[in-house]
Amino acid sequence: MKKAILLLIVLTVLFPLVANGGGDKAASAKEELSIIWWGSQNRHDRTIKAIELYMEKNPNVEVTYEFAGWTDYWTKTTTMAAGGMLPDVMQQDYARLAEWQEKNLLTALDPYIKDGTIDLSNVVDSAIAGGRINGELYGLNLGMNSECFVLDVDAFEKAGIPLPPQNWTWDQFESIARELHDKLGIYGMGDGMLGEQHWKTIYLSNGEYAYNDAGTDVGYTDESLFADYSEMIVNMQNDGVIPNRELELAKYGISIETKGMVSKESAMEYFWSNQLTALTSAAGEGRHFYMTHKPRLTADGPAANYLKPSMFFSISAQTENAAGAAKFINYFTNDLDVNKILAAERGVPISSAIRAGIKDLMGPAQIESFNYIDRVAQDNSPLPNPDPVGHSDIVNNVYNPMYLDPMCYGVITPQEAVHTLTVEAKKILAKNK
């Protein structure tokens, strides 16, 4: 009796393992494909629907998928890569693509473009160039994206201030923001004005960049350009024109839904253009938003904007089904039905046929962002090189803790903060030499 019970327990414990192991083998008649992406709930819902449609259209394919938020995504995929368990298709970012390619974790897509699995006949080369490393394509762009300032048209009208010209400068920005604040009693500008993206584009509108082309050093010599900018923002924070760092941490900077523009507490707000859809649905009906370029250093100088591939699909080097993965990427890029589901949430589609095909179905917010991307396409600075190895180290361990926080809490001056940032970033970048 005792033995019988023991056997039963052992079987109960082991059975699921055995059953599982066997089950996979039995189902292997189907082609397997695994996919992983990061994003918001909105993106998860749309992407899952897209995958279900793919399986409907291709009944012989069994797609498994995983998703996560931005930070968890990289923790997850890095761990997967270390264990040799990367999914076949992974979403990639412009900032990380080079690093992953350098470590031989990605498969080049060119063979699948040559044999027609991935069809790029409706795509201009500049739309995919960002995924190219040493002449080979390692990620296919899923949408065009650019930074923008979103203006609350109603607030501007109420204050009697005309919308700024596309080539507005930071000086104009400051006086408009202060005027909005004085007249309306709300923030002239929302939070997030001291993030690292501004460090990069201040120098972009000076014909430079935060990093040099090789990623071995900072790309600028004049610290005062960014120090002056930082000082302007800190002063505006102190005067209540922009939410200060305390409120950014505790209130506004948590998600798109907590932004001041949603609750009509700020008249302008800084975003990436593909976030307009999420902003509009959070802000509700009856709001009027206009997207415009980031301000630049001088009105006739280079734009502070560049067109960025919002994200890529890449094929992992650990895949056993690269052809199936390529087929899925093609489906995502060229299938009209699936793009109606995806609704340009990852940015403006790269295929002109898809853009034309879905434009009628888009809401005002998406049409505004399509139009904005068209305007940026006419007036931009060239796409800078991908962020170098060590970029996340610089952001996590230098930019935020040594520049941003001490400056905003008045421990050091903007000049000292920018100097520290430059010196410490140089140290990390020097390792890439």
Added chain:
Amino acid sequence: MKIKKHSTRESIDGYLFILPWLIGFLGLNLIPMVATLYLGFTDFDMLSSPEFTGLANFIRMFTDDVRYWASVKATLYFAFVSVPVRLVFALFVAMMLHNNRRGTHFYRALYYAPSVVGSSVAVAVMWREIFGPNGLFNAILAKVHLPADTVWLGDPRFAIWTLILLVVWQFGSPMLIFLAGLKQIPTDLYESSSIDGAGPVRQFFKITLPMLTPIFLFNLVMQMITGFTAFTQSFIVTNGKGTPLDTTNFYALYLYSRAFESFQMGYGSAMAIVLLIAVALFTGLIFKSSPMWVHYESE
């Protein structure tokens, strides 16, 4: 002896019974720990294979990383403040609930509840709302006409205190252990002392406290270890960046950030090794000091 005859068979049975745990222990605890010991001496970045770098991680940690020392400071502050306050509070509540009045069981369950839900993400998220600029806490301050415009989570002076308050509020597990300890104290001690004329205060200091010291020792060690490895609170409440000004950048959080967000697994492993040694040292110190203040009944 009968037992001896069956011992091999029975020990196989025994191992089979603990097999699920054993697999978990080896796979999730022991092997990763040994790997950490090795990786701490490498530059492992999770994507390329680790290269041995000797003591470089440790030298960098101690001489060239200001954030490291900020995290040490935040962690020590957190542990040294929250642990004693939490223990005193737990003892206080345990004393309150150590009686046989009607409904005591209900209150015991009630006061333990925060600890059941306490380590969960949901509570940490709720905490962030309570101490938000328009949160419950500021609303209460406004009601009683106190200044209510402090941004608790954004102010370097106060942010860590919201986290201390959170763990003090989760006093349930030390409270339960204190309660069990209180029940162990023979009632005749109290009876005879009150015949001798000792009041409740004197009884507390002369009987309850000395008799509880072994329990205190146990709780202190356990809570110290929890305090040194605090993670969830700052990961959720202050957004996992240690903000503001690295005042809530706990050691475990910084370790996680280095290892998994900056992909410096080697450096993170080295930090884990130092943490292990530090916790062992502190625990050792507490045990070494225990003969001076712990009273065992058998002595």
